[in-house]
Every structure is written in C-alpha cells, then in structure tokens.
Amino acid sequence: MAGIKRGYDGKIAGLYDLDKTLGRGHFAVVKLARHVFTGEKVAVKVIDKTKLDTVATGHLFQEVRCMKLVQHPNIVRLYEVIDTQTKLYLILELGDGGDMFDYIMKHEEGLSEELAKKYFAQIVHAISYCHRLHVVHRDLKPENVVFFEKQGLVKLTDFGFSNKFQPGKKLTTSCGSLAYSAPEILLGDEYDAPAVDIWSLGVILFMLVCGQPPFQEANDSETLTMIMDCKYTVPAHVSNACKDLINRMLQRDPKRRASLEEIESHAWLQGVDPSPATKYNTPLVSHKNLSEEEHNSIIQRMVLGDIADRELNNDIINIIIILLLLLSLSYQAYAVS
Template sequence: MSLKRYEGKIAGSYDLEETIGKGHFAVVKLARHVYSGEKVAVKVIDKTKLDDVSKAHLFQEVGCMKLVQHPNVVRLYEVIDTPSKLYLIMELGDGGDMYDFISRHDHGLEEETARRYFRQIVHAINYCHQLHVVHRDLKLENVVIFEKLGIVKLTDFGFSNKFIPGRKLETSCGSLAYSAPEILLGDSYDAPAAPPTFIHSIKVLT
C-alpha cells in the first residue's frame, strides 16, 4: 500500500530513531510504534537508486520473507510502499548480530550455547529449503541474537530466491568472504547444497 511519509515518521505510525545498519541501497533504523511503544527494526530502501536487477532482488526479498514464517527467522511485520522508499518493518533483536555477540566474548561462547544457537540456525535453513527458498547470504552478520529469549534468528533475505529442486541457479551473489567455491568460480550451483563458509566462521570464533 502507498502511504504518506511524515518527517521522522512512517505513515504516522512509527517514529524513526538512530541508524543501526547500512547497505548499498538501504539503511536499517531503530523505530518505535507511536501507540504501543514497541521497538522494531525498519529497513529503509531507496527505490530511486535501484536498477532492474536490484528491483528484482527486492521483490524476491519481500516475497521470501512473507513466505518464511519460523521461530528462528526474523519476522516481517509490515511493508509500507511510497513513491521513493520501501519500508520493511521487522522484529528487533536485543543482542545485535552474531559476529558482534561472539566478539564480545573474549574466550568464545560456551560449548552448550554455541551448540544451541548452531542448531537453531540449521533448523531455520532447513525450513527455508523445505519451502524451496534459498537465503544465499548466510553469514554471522545476518544472524540476529534475541538474548533475553535465548534464541537466534536468520535475517536479511536480500539475495534470497525460490528454487526448483534438481535445477541449478546461475546468479553469483552474496558476500565474497562467505561464498561457496562454486559461486566464487561463477559455476551454476545446486542452491541448497552450496555450503556457506560462515559455518566454519562460527566454529573458529567459538
């Protein structure tokens, strides 16, 4: 839906606060619902800077996030569309991302904690694959910590896509340091089978 945006607010419903993340065409801001006071994360996407490929990724991201409803995937509450911006209203974690969380522990995480979080990530990925959704940008920075709840959630589906079992994907995307070898080589790849190196990053940092 197209809604009027007021200065410092989105449709008069959310007060925008500080920026908590940045990307090429988007920023993530902390926001608060003006009536309930609930804090949320708002991904603000500048549509005027998007080319056709980026617009396609944006539609894929929204579609995949609407489809994937799982306790270990960040929930998309609402999508607000304006002529120049798209706002994705999402639930907010209280512990930052996994990279920062692990970095705050000088001696790494306790084995039981690392095992519990690792299990939750695998459950989220497996659920996505059951729905024929592949994330394609799995990394520590895209895992959000909900510290009070003792859980982690997968976020940022900007490179996600639907796949057909048995058919390989061609698009080389994601974060270079975490990409599978076949993606780095520019080969076609079996989406669910391409192993991200972020798995090894968790093992090293913990």
C-alpha cells in the same frame, strides 16, 4: 507487489517514529523505530527506490516475497511493507542482543562447543525450514544472525539475496559475501541452491568454535585461492565430532557436502533442542514488558482519544492495553499475509 500498503508519506504514515540508524547498505538504511500507539520497538529497513537499478529491484522483490513466505520462530519477522513514492519501508522484528559476528569477535578462541551447538542448531533448524519451502538464503553469515536475548533465541535476517528454487534445477546468479560463499558461486557456475547454504553453514560453525573465519587472508585474491583449494585448519581444541561436521559441510564438491538431514542427525548435534522457541506461547509484546513511562504514555493517548478516562480502574486499563497490543499484532500479521 501484493500485500503492500500504498499512499503513505511523512514519518512512515504517522504509524512509526523513526529513531537512530542501526546500519547502512548500498540502497538502504536500517533504523530503530517505535509504533506511535503501542510503543513497540521495531527495525525499519528504509530503501531509497530512486537509487535502485533493475538488478537491485529484482533482489528487493525476492527479499519481500521470501520473507512473506517464511514464518518461523528463528527467522526475523517481516511485519509490514509500506510503499511511498520514493521510499519502501520494511517493518521488521527487532532483536535485542546484536548480531552473531560481533558476539564471535568477543571470543578470541571461539565459543564453548555447548554454546555453539545451541546457536548452530537453531540456525540449521531455520534453514531446513526455508529449504522445505524451496527458499535459499544465499547470504548466510554471522552478521545476518541476530540475538533475541529475552527469548533465548537467534534468528536469521537479511533475505536480500534469497530466492525461490526448484529441486533439481540449478541457479546462476552470483551473490553473497566472499568469505562465506561456496566455490561454485565464486566461479560463476550454475549451482545447486541448497548446497551453497550448506557451505555457508560450515563457515558459520567454524567461526563459532574457532573465533575466526576459515578463509580470511590478507587480500581477496588470497582468500579466493584458499576457498577454491578448500584449505583451512581447525584448531586442536575443537572436538573430533565437531571437526567431522565442519569437514562434511566444507567440501569443494557440492555433491559430497552433507545434506541438512545428515547435519541434523550428526552426532555432534545430538542432545540439543533445535527449536526452543516452541516453548514460547506469549505474544511478542506484553503489557508486563512496558516501562512505567510507556504505560503512562499509552494511557495518555487513550485519554486524549476519548478511549478511557483517568478514573478507570487500573486493571481495566491493563486489559484494554493488552487488547490493543493484540490487535496491533493481529494487524501486523494480516499486513504480511
């Protein structure tokens, strides 16, 4: 696996201090961590390689390969991959506002359409970028959209089912989550890669404006039937333009689904900035965002490492801190290049 750092052990090579668990999967645990020198918070996906079978290993390779490829303001960044004998660590950008599923669940009748439009446009922007690089996500759902409140953005994450595709050539792997999966995937048919992400976008938009999934019945069998029959009801409070966009995406026949170009040019999405992230030119970490405790901790490490002494002018120390943080970011960018 190109670009992976090898020979690490301990608590991630002494580079990151692991903290509380943020989430769990079949083979992985996601933990909060801090860079031991800069104090930068990151999410670390810890994968137990001893539990991986051939299929899971394949998905892992695809996830790393696709995340190294996609570098977009609305996609969670993979900073670094650290490989040990039994564990693989994916060092990821950390969101500060939770995931979209929890956010939607706090809005019983859905978000206002203006707010839904803002978030949905960013998701579409990210998926459009992925598809231009011939990367399909295949597990789009609100749980895999993370809020970055300080930046005013949402970002896609969890590329565990992602894969490269060739335009015009169909894929065969069945994957994803039932309530968000396109009918052709659930049938086990060969499928057009971009079309399955379009279906999932339709489910996400429905949830944003309605507050609940379009296909969510008492059991999986009933849910599957509803998806196959493409039976759903959009509440009356949703505008006709938004209903039209949902209907264009949730088409049983993949050939009849809207393309990303048609979605981006749809009347409902006009007037919203799909890429507010382009306004942000500041680095992910700045000395101005450090707490006094973090600032003093960095100075202490600098003193202990003979990088500086406590009599240095505070402005000079701040300049050194900024340079160190920028070097850290440059190292992280190099690690995934």
